[in-house]
Amino acid sequence: MDIKQLSLFDRVGGAPVIHRLVDLFYMNVLAEPKLAPLFPQDMSLVISKQKQFLTQYFGGPPLYTNEHGHPKMRARHLPFPVTKERADAWLACMQRALEETTPEVALREEMMARLSTTAYFFINKEE
Numbered sequence: 001m002d003i004k005q006l007s008l009f010d011r012v013g014g015a016p017v018i019h020r021l022v023d024l025f026y027m028n029v030l031a032e033p034k035l036a037p038l039f040p041q042d043m044s045l046v047i048s049k050q051k052q053f054l055t056q057y058f059g060g061p062p063l064y065t066n067e068h069g070h071p072k073m074r075a076r077h078l079p080f081p082v083t084k085e086r087a088d089a090w091l092a093c094m095q096r097a098l099e100e101t102t103p104e105v106a107l108r109e110e111m112m113a114r115l116s117t118t119a120y121f122f123i124n125k126e127e
């Protein structure tokens, strides 16, 4: 099979890599003063939901939808003030996590391009 026909989820290395990516990502988020105050003290639920969500977002099994229903992810972010500055900070945390999990630059760029579109779509407040 042509490698391009595989999902991003498979090409990045499947569940073990997505799980490590999300763990590293939230370590970065909690160390980022622009983002940390938005999140609860106990991050275990957010971390497990994000593992489920990114699995299906990158073309793996629909774990998030199976357990929590339709993601409606922009609506789920409306209670939180998502500014352009926070979207950029979120993406920077993800970029640094990906640099640790995923050595292939082209693959990282493909993932970041998708995530950027989504993150900027979630902006719901002027600076």
Ligand code: HEM
Pocket: 035, 038, 039, 040, 046, 049, 050, 053, 054, 057, 068, 073, 076, 077, 080, 081, 082, 086, 087, 088, 090, 115, 118, 119, 120, 122, 123
């Ligand atoms: C643009 C900047 C973003 C900010 C500031 C942000 C912030 C947040 C916050 C504060 C929460 C809720 C934490 C809680 O439960 O109390 C959350 C949940 C979540 N976010 Fe984001 N987020 C951003 C972008 C994204 C993106 C781009 C994605 C996915 C590609 C994403 C996926 C999720 C998921 C899956 C959850 C858990 C939803 C649930 O409770 O079911 N977020 N985010």
